[in-house]
Amino acid sequence: MTANLDSFYDYLIVGQGIAGTSLAWHLHNSGKKVLLVNDSSLPSSSKVAAGIFNPLTGKKLVKTWLAGDIFPYAQNFYSGLEKKLDAEILHEASIFRPFRSIEEQNSYLSRTSDPGISTYIQDTKLEIIPEHVHTPYGGMEVIQSGWVDLPVLLDKSREYFLENNQYLDSPFAADDLIFSGEHVIWKNITFDKVILCQGYLAKDNKYFRWLPFTPVKGEILEVQIEKITGSQIVNQGIFILPVTGSTCRIGATYSWENLNWDVTESAREELEEKLKPILKVPYSITGQSAGIRPSSHDRRPLLGIHPDHPQLGIFNGLGTKGVTLAPFFANQFSEYLVEHKELSDAVNIKRYFSLYFR
Incomplete structure (x- = not known):
């Protein structure tokens, strides 16, 4: 002992x-x-893990399970720890969701009539689009979101x-x-x-x-993005999370096979394939990491x-x-x-x- x-x-x-x-x-x-x-x-x-919390997820803009209970509780918990530990832990940031098409734009905007969804939508104006993001169809801004510095x-x-x-x-x-x-x-x-x-x-x-554990491997990239503006998270198939300055985290992949902690070339290619159409500005990869999420059946x-x-x-x-x-x-x-x-x-x-x- x-x-x-x-x-x-x-x-x-x-x-x-x-x-x-x-x-x-x-x-x-x-x-x-x-x-x-x-x-x-x-x-x-x-x-x-990137530590992102997002009340509206998936292609169909689904409200996260128990969002009305778990999000306020988590924010109070992390805010309390920030004071106790004298550390910056909780980063509140809106999430910009670009529309991929006119059809998706119409679908998402129709969803905002649902009171359970509209609570988490701040705006759908073109002015909210981050300057480094390419999105000809506009987008919407999700609030009560952000990330935790794990x-x-x-x-x-x-x-x-x-x-x-x-x-x-x-x-x-x-x-x-x-x-x-x-x-x-x-x-x-x-x-x-x-x-x-x-x-x-x-x-x-x-x-x-x-x-019945069903673990899922995920990989993320660390990149430097030139001329990035603001602290807004972008979510379109992948997330772009500004951390400090031009440093961002890009993710994530999902794999139920080859459950190990090794980074892979295929994951990097998958993430880059999704990243390139979103960004207007150059970027460079500075790191890559892998983790295994402890999910259940x-x-x-x-x-x-x-x-x-x-x-x-x-x-x-x-x-x-x-x-x-x-x-x-x-x-x-x-x-x-x-x-x-x-x-x-x-x-x-x-x-x-x-x-x-x-």
Whole structure:
């Protein structure tokens, strides 16, 4: 046992991506003693993700699931952490959606009559078009959107928990867990509960590999775009996310095969093929990264307690919308653990218990 760690914690949280970090903060703010363990030598999809939150997604302009609940909660959560950690984490920015054709223009504008959609539309005037974007058919501006600087969030949170003897950089193996009565022991430290927040790596965990994970590989480019104007995100099949100055992130691809962390030439070509028709100005590629999104079969998060081990839980399956789903459901999971409130049936892993007992 590391010398500065205590012998007892209420919760061991395994994995310090967006899921583990969000849950750690909620349990910590509830007065619980938390130990975060994370193996920094392993790849992390949270550190690769662009962190964009967008209330209207897809070609059909569909309102994001639970947008009216999860977006305000996430914004309050990140704003609070910015103050606590003295760091810039939340970047509010509108999303410009160029129309690909007159038909798409008419289709999208007709959708704005839906009150559930119009709430998130700021404008459809030609003046809102970013100067570096080519779009002869105009476009629309989506609001209540932006991005979260995940590397800053994760790094600053790690520093905080480390300073409070609540973080350990260490490999973790499920075989090292010792269930003892109402507690569980790991590396001679006793916990009330262990919550696994391992993202894609959960597929290798013997306690939860029965859950229907459907991980998706994604790749993004880092580019320098000349004469870029403003902080507006552009979304037309891919996203163009201005980060600092002329530096932008371009993404993302989706692949259900060859699930590894290696970047590929085919992904670069796919992204460039979609980028070139959008931009009016030159660009140069400066980097490329890959991650594996921890998605589930029904595209809903996976929260709950193991059917045979009440000391063991999981928080996973956040998929492509982790920056908005994680805070909201971390709060729900924390209330379930601390106050014994019920989990939503839509996310409770009980919906898959039949897979475990069959």
